[in-house]
Amino acid sequence: MKNKRVVFSSPWKVELLEEDFNSQILREDEIVVKKLYTLISPGTELACLSGNESWFSMPGTPGYAAVSEIVDVGDDEHSFRKGDIVFHYGDHSKYQKVSVRGNVLKVPETMNLRWVPFTRMATVAATSIRVSNIEFGDDVGVTGLGLIGNMAAQLAQLQGANVIGIDLSGKRLEIAERCGVFDLHNGDVSSAKVHVLEKTNGAGVSTHIEATGIPQVGVGSLEWIAKLGEIVFLGSPRGEFNGDITDVLNYCHLYNRGCITFKGAHEWRFPIEPNEFVKHSLVRNSNIVFDLMNRIKLQVEPLISHVLAPEQAALAYEGLRNYKDEYFGVLFDWS
Incomplete structure (x- = not known):
């Protein structure tokens, strides 16, 4: 199948690459997901796009907040199945192979899928x-x-x-x-x-x-x-x-x-998964955020400024860089 991914090829240059996606053999803990929405993190991703973040290598695919549908699983031992909708720390690509050992959570059926990637921003804030x-x-x-x-x-x-x-x-x-x-x-x-x-x-x-x-x-x-x-x-x-x-x-x-x-x-500073020796974890925080969003106690909808196609990636980052009052919460729609 064909994959698309946003790539920072050099400082301030954004491209959308299309390539074959081959998941090959999945490990027991791995799944393949098809993105529905990914959210741009303006501060982190613009810093990466500037070329001033030493940990981000160019060319590279940015992004760390996604809601996706599982399209393949490596093993039936874990609780994830094909068709499940999950929140995870996904990049800006259509397909991705990820491990379920981490902050991969099933999304409540009642939750607005556009809100789900904002869970990452909320847990950072938390x-x-x-x-x-x-x-x-x-x-x-x-x-x-x-x-x-x-x-x-x-x-x-x-x-x-x-x-x-x-x-x-x-x-x-x-x-x-x-x-x-x-x-x-x-x-x-x-x-x-x-x-x-x-x-x-x-x-x-x-x-x-x-x-x-x-x-x-x-x-x-x-x-x-x-x-x-x-x-x-x-x-x-x-x-x-x-x-x-x-x-x-x-x-x-x-x-x-x-x-x-x-x-x-x-x-x-907190562990990803629950730990009996530490009260808080990223998984625990994410589940709490799900509940707050679902009960409309944590507002998300006013934070969404744009829902764009991946083909508009260059426009999205230009807007976030130069038109900060107009672009703030930008989602890529991969569906």
Whole structure:
């Protein structure tokens, strides 16, 4: 059968390749899936497309969030069968051979299939909640309301927090409002500080989730975190930043500067599959997200900006790079 896959062939060059797909002999733990929808992760994939991510080799196929139909199985010992609809960490291709030993989950029959790939974004966002000390009634800030920041804000509210969402994009703020985020601020770090301190009666937020990945924003947000509070780095820091590291570290070290705890929230800090020695896993988080989406407690539909054919891949990445207010949640429809 013929396979199609999106390929980053060189920096800022996107192609769609067509080739024969031969699954050959499947191992016992392997299945072949036919993609229905895959979701672009804008921050990660644009960084890969720039050629600045050392772990991504060109030419290469990006992508890590998919909903698919199983078309072949290697062994009947596991619970997966042909025809099952599954969520998995799939790339942007029509067919793919994957192992069931990982985060491969059957999709609830009642679930909107366009929402399913967003499970990956939600579990990434959930890491910031898992590592935090957020409790019912806490004030929480979120800088950057893209897909992951938006979901982090929604999940923090479900945790019982009073969330202040901050972004420079009016469109992202509008989408966050449609997703039910209550307090939103359009402005830079300086104006955000004024807004946050006003909303918290001068105390600052007890938890701040930094989802932009811009180092300057993370450093600037230290000024509105409450004493003994925490900053959670959800967005992977990228780009060069020159500053006084001693001043930054004193926000952590000195009580009169806040005695702030710095935390990393990269998703891979938790195991993929359930483990009796660790409470949380990516599988557990994914199942919880399924439930929240199904009950419309976690909003997804407002996050979908485009559903495009794979043949429009170059257009999709150009839009995400240059027209950020118009392109944000972009799905490829492989059906």
